[in-house]
Amino acid sequence: MVTLKLLLAISTIKQWHTLQIDINNAFLNGDLNEEVYMSLPKGLTVSLSSCADPPLVCKLHKSIYGLKQSSRQWYTTLSDALLSAGFKQSQADYTLFTxxxxxxxxxxxxxxxDIIIAGPNLKLLHQLQHSLHARFKLKALGTLKYFLGFEIARSERGLFISQRQYTINLLEDTxxxxxxxxxxxMDPKLKLDNIQGEPLADPSQYRRLIGRLLYLTLSRPDITYSxxxxxxxxxxxxxxxxxxVHHLLRFLKGSPGQGLLYSSTSSLHLRAFSDSDWAACPLTRRSTTGFCVFIGDCLISWRTKKQPTISxxxxxxxxxxxxATASELTWLQYILADLHIHSSTPAFIYCDNLSAVHIANNPTFHERTKHIELDCHFIRDKIKAGSIRLIPVRSSLQLADAFTKALSSTSLNSHISKMxxxxIHRPS
Structure with missing residues (x-):
């Protein structure tokens, strides 16, 4: 989904057209009107008269829904068609073709x-639709407005993406x-553990709610940490x-239509905010990494993740x-290169810990850092190569703080407003 948000942001900034296509892939390698989809394999002969209920073995001519290999066969069929049409497949994200x-x-x-096509030439996009229609049964849905639960609205200011209907359905169901x-x-004073409270009689309800909320975090950075x-x-x-969870649902009730605005006047420069707490997890004493990445003023990627080891x-x-933030920026730079967007300036990472900034900028081996895994020194190579630049920032301006701890309403609203x-559904 990060690639989707990045593509939408770039399309808004560069004034590209975006269209949506839905392909019918029920039967991948044949006509839907065919009556026979299976036949006996070569070398197998069975006499129907010799047994009332013979153990027949059939071979599929094409992959259909329900088989384990269907998704792979469909992806191979579609990607082969695109590659034969002159497209190049991105090595950073195999779902992106240019x-x-x-x-x-x-x-x-x-x-x-489901396919999104974007580009500056609307005539070429329609030609691509016709060429795909010659091989697949598809439905051209026109300008991108609704995609995988995301609602997309355009205006002179830019493009707005939200999951308003998804949120309303979630609140209605619960x-x-x-x-x-x-x-x-989440209440900033709340400390959750696996001891307080009584075990739920039916854990499936809780798991189902968390699964639906996880998908909602794709457009709601304010609930990601919770x-x-x-x-x-x-x-x-x-x-x-x-x-x-019920408290979180009440928070969603206050702003079901909240989403991300991708400004049409934004720049194409990558910048990120990186933060971490220290041993805040009461169960494992591991720290939590939080970062958010912008292209210009447009928020395209964010994450909250517990670190694998104790710091x-x-x-x-x-x-x-x-x-971790440098790894995300490096991947995004690969995606931008596939989209033919190159920047001569390094990506900025804002960090509020001066000690970490000094360790990353100083390639000299330190006694205090020899226990850190080698892959963590990956950021040093990026700084030395000039693709990333570290910039100190005050803790009060650290936007990634919202991804490492539960904040008060004042602090949360202050950070979110800068993202x-x-x-757009709330009266101003």
């Missing part, structure tokens, strides 16, 4: 049988559509965890977060 240059450029993004809104997704924290108790949820200091935890998060 073709041409400048005004003849076309970007194609595939999600199973009975919280008429509840009193909460000011924060959902990440609650998802750690899916194996054995308790009543305290379910109460925290001995806050500087080490921040240093590991910097390495181009808006609610």
């Amino acid at each position: 073709k041409g240059q400048d005004d003849q450029f076309i970007a194609l993004l595939v999600y199973v049988d 009975g919280y559509l008429g509840s009193k809104p909460a000011k924060t997704p 959902v990440h924290t609650l998802s750690q108790f899916m194996s054995a949820p308790r009543t305290t965890h379910l109460q925290a 001995k200091s806050s500087a080490e935890a921040e240093y590991r977060a910097l390495a 181009t998060v808006h609610d």
Whole structure:
């Protein structure tokens, strides 16, 4: 989904057209009107008269729904058709295909049988639709407006993406559509563990809610940390965890239409905010990495993730977060290169821990850092190569703080407002 948001942001900034296609892939290598889909394999002879119920073995001529290999066969069929049409497959994201240059450029993004095509030349996009229609049964859905639960709206200011209907359906199914809104997704004073509260009699309800909330985090950075924290108790949820989920649902009630605004006047420069807490998890004492990545003013990627090992200091935890952020930026730079967008300036990473910044900028081996895994020093190579630049920032301006801890309503609203998060459905 990061590639989707990046493509939408670039399409908005560069004024590209975006169209949507839906392909019918029920039967991958044949006509839907055929009556026979199976035959006996070569070398197998069975006499129907010799047995009343013979153990017949059949061979499929084509992959159909329900088979384990169907998805792979469909992807191979579609990708072969695109490659034969002159498209190049991205090595950073295999669902992205590109073709041409400048005004003849076309970007194609595939999600199973749903396709987005974008480019500056609308005539070429329609020609691509016709060429795909000659091989597949497809439905041209016109300008991109609704895709995989995301609602896309365009205006002179740019493009707005949200999951408003998905959120409303979630609140309606759980009975919280008429509840009193909460000011924060999680109480900052709440400390969850696996001891307090009673075990739930039916954990499936909790797991189902967390699964739906995880998909909602794709357009709601404000609930990412809360959902990440609650998802750690899916194996054995308790009543305290379910109460925290209900509090989160009340927060969603206050702004179901909140989403991301991709400004048409934004730049194409990558910048990121990286942060980490230190040993805040009461169960494992591991730290949590949080970062958010912008292209210009457009938020395209964010993450909350518990670190795999225990950090001995806050500087080490921040240093590991910097390495994770650098990895995300490197991947995004590969995607931008596939979209023919090259920047002469390095990507910026804002960090509020000076010790971590000094460790990353100083290639000299230190006694205090010899226990850190070699892959964490990946950021040093990127800084030396000039593709990434570290910039100190005050803690009060660290936007990634929202992805490492539960904030008060004042702090959360202050950070979220700087991430181009808006609610166009709320009266101003």
